[in-house]
Amino acid sequence: MSIIVPDIRQRFQPVQPTIKDAAGRVAYHELLPEPRLAPYIYCYWQLETMQPLTEAFVYRVVADGCIDLFFDVQQPADNYIMGFSTVYTEFPLPPVFNYIGIRFLPAAFPLLFNIDASALTNRFEHLGQVLPHLSAGLTRLAQHPAFLANLQQRLDQFFLHILSNTHFHRDGRLFDAIGIILNARGVLTVERELNSGISPRQLRRLFNFYIGDTPKVFSKVVRFQHILHAKPSVESLKKDKLFYDNGYYDQVHFIKEFKTMYGLTPTIALR
Missing domain, CATH: 1.10.10.60 (Homeodomain-like)
Incomplete structure (x- = not known):
């Protein structure tokens, strides 16, 4: 199994802001992928409410050089892709949410899926409009997961299968x-x-x-x-x-x- 850039994550660790002013009502955490996926996927992440919110909550995503996939576990078919960003993005969220995401290291997503990253820059789109087969695969994979830890092994297997069937054309x-x-x-x-x-x-x-x-x-x-x-x-x-x-x-x-x-x-x- 070939590797894109063996040491890119050793030199680049994308940071997102910590949750502030949520008084323990919103939690964010990250889990590492299986080691064979580490050169491609920086992390799996989860952003969830610990109790229903009584006021508006806006989550800010800062520019980090990566491409992310994400979905709410209650509606896994409603999955999205967020491209490379040069600016911050704010997401107003409902009183209850449970988002799971996959953050790809720079250049990894276009290499795996042969997609032009510039078409997604400073945008997020429904994944079904961009890569229908990937959207359908994630939907099947994410049925009824309560916690990211329950889904982590299935995500690893899913992306390892994609990786093993990918023929890279890289410069x-x-x-x-x-x-x-x-x-x-x-x-x-x-x-x-x-x-x-x-x-x-x-x-x-x-x-x-x-x-x-x-x-x-x-x-x-x-x-x-x-x-x-x-x-x-x-x-x-x-x-x-x-x-x-x-x-x-x-x-x-x-x-x-x-x-x-x-x-x-x-x-x-x-x-």
């Missing part, structure tokens, strides 16, 4: 470029430093298809995610000028880009 130069960006934590001058033996035009075409946007935009998301993963305090951002170290021209540029991808300013998000 190693794309993954060389992804590796350069990840090693630099997104802080690089793409035009000058992203040399992977391919013309800039061809590289943009590959990134659009497999990632969902250009190398420059992907680098911005990687840089943003690195800051989230580092968990800097608001004080250190101000004192140590970390925005300069992470390639931002000035604090205004940093705040603007952070807010675009997170939906909040760094001062609020990181407190």
Whole structure:
């Protein structure tokens, strides 16, 4: 069984915000896939109410470079795909919900399913409109699961079967470029430093298809995610000028880009 990029998850751990101000009424957790799926699937996740909510709850998804599948366990046929995002997305949710999702590492989903990622950038669509067979398979798989732990083994078997029947057509130069960006934590001058033996035009075409946007935009998301993963305090951002170290021209540029991808300013998000 071939591997796409053996060490991509060692260099890139996409972060989503923790649940705040829910007073224990909403829970989010992640589980790792079976090891053979680890180069492709970052995690399985579950977002659920622990008790019915009496007020509106909005879940914010930040830009993370990944593609996700998700569905509510009460309506598994109503499953969705969310593409690569350059901005944050807010989902107003009902008083009771129980969502399960599959988060794919960058480039993995288009490689597995031969789908153009750019067609889904900054969008989410019903999976049945994009990949009907995958939507039907998930629907059959997800009948009556109460908890993600109950579904995890079936998800592993389902995606291992897909993996074993997939014939990859990949360009190693794309993954060389992804590796350069990840090693630099997104802080690089793409035009000058992203040399992977391919013309800039061809590289943009590959990134659009497999990632969902250009190398420059992907680098911005990687840089943003690195800051989230580092968990800097608001004080250190101000004192140590970390925005300069992470390639931002000035604090205004940093705040603007952070807010675009997170939906909040760094001062609020990181407190």
